Amino acid sequence: MTMTPEQATEFADTFDRLVGGVEQVLLGKSHVIRLAFTALLTEGHLLLEDVPGTGKTSLARxxxxxxxxxxxxxxxxxxxxxxxxxxxxxxxxxxxxxxxHGGPVFANIVLADEINRASPKTQSALLEVMEERQVTVDGVTHPVSAPFMVIATQNPIEQAGTYRLPEAQLDRFLLRTSIGYPDHASTIRILEGADHRAHEQAVHGIVRADEVVELAAQARQVYVDSTIHDYVSRLVDATRSAVEVRLGASVRGALGLIRAAKTHAASRGRHFVVPDDVKALAEPVLAHRLILEAEAEFDGVNASSVVAQVLLETAPPNARQAV
Incomplete structure (x- = not known):
């Protein structure tokens, strides 16, 4: 069963209301908020690489x-x-x-702040719950609530005393992005409200938690043409054969790109995926999964530029994507 045009319209309306509600707290960051809700409604997790004080905790709350x-x-x-x-x-x-006694992972939104400052053993404690939505302690399995999402942060500038996330854990984050500093107009609005602390700003509930689960189920029903599958496969193959790349995107990355593209299409009011949905999410979904050759890193090449080049060199399908 595929999503209907009417369902897509309702999905987009709800998505926009969710984004608008959070944007009252995180001013001028509509794109980042849309990515965050795309991750949530795709049942994935978000990695934020950003300096302190940009609103990561405010976003999660x-x-x-x-x-x-x-x-x-x-x-x-x-x-x-x-x-x-x-x-x-x-x-x-x-x-x-x-x-x-359940730990802090037993919540709908879990903010793992500066995740790379903990030891690899502690970082790996998140692996099961991120993939399986459950925690096993002393041989007993405890499921977490639905919806469930981990928002992890790490400072890309300060690396002293940190432990780089292993590739297996990076691969479990659906999206990676950064919030960044607000623009001039947004900064002025923030300063005008300086007498209100961030934790005092509340967003009224727009949907219930069970409705989020239903929205995620609807997003899975968005139609994907076979030519889109072929396009994503060619993009992923291109990351693996790029001369600057030692390890390309995984199959999990390709699956994540298809699933996120479904949510992105629905958030735009469409019940089918088009190549632009894939292009819009290719960098945040694939870049953090690439491991570059040392020579390329010395030359200033980064994973985002590799994905951008792959998008330029890989022709999108021309056939009509919807029925």
Whole structure:
């Protein structure tokens, strides 16, 4: 069953209301907010590479409020343990049994702040919950709430005392982007509201958490023509054969690009995917999955420029994409 034009129109209207609600808190960042909600409604996770003080925590909190959900923030530090994230079993003397106490991952939106400052062992504690939406402690599986999304941040400038995220974990983030500093007009609006602290700004619930799950299910029903599958396959193949790349995009990356393109199409009021949906998301979906050759990095080449070149060199389909 595919999405109908009427459903696509309703989806786009709800999506725009969600973006508009969060934009009241994160001023002038409509594009980043749209990417964040694209990740949420694609049932994926978001990696923000940004300097401190750009509104990452505000974004996570406002998104959770807009979907009437819960949010938790974890500050990653070198002494953070896996149990501090997932939770642990604690012995209850009164009952004579171990009782599970859930960690901060048991929320709808989880902000993992400066994720690269924790040890690889602690970073890996997020792998199961990001992929399987569950946590296993002492052989017992505990599912997390739906919807569920991890927004992880890392500072791309300061690398002293950090642990680079392994490729297997980077691959589990659907999108990577940055918020960046606001423009001049937005900065003035922020300064005019300087007497209000960020945590005092609340976004009224726009949809319920169960409605978010339903919207995600609708996004999966967006029609994708076989020529779009071929286009994405050729794009991914091109990242693998690029001379600057040591390791190209994975199959998980190709799947993520198709799924995110469905959500992007629905957010634009279409019940079918067109090549522009793929182009719009190719860089945030694929760039962080590429590992460049050392010589290319020394020459100043970055993964984003490689994806941009691949898009230029790979011809999009010309056939009509919808039926």
């Amino acid at each position: 406002a998104m959770a409020q807009s979907v009437a959900g819960t949010s938790n923030r974890v500050q990653f530090t070198p002494d953070l343990l896996p149990g501090d994230i997932t939770g642990m079993s604690v012995y209850d003397q009164r009952s004579g049994a171990f009782e599970f």
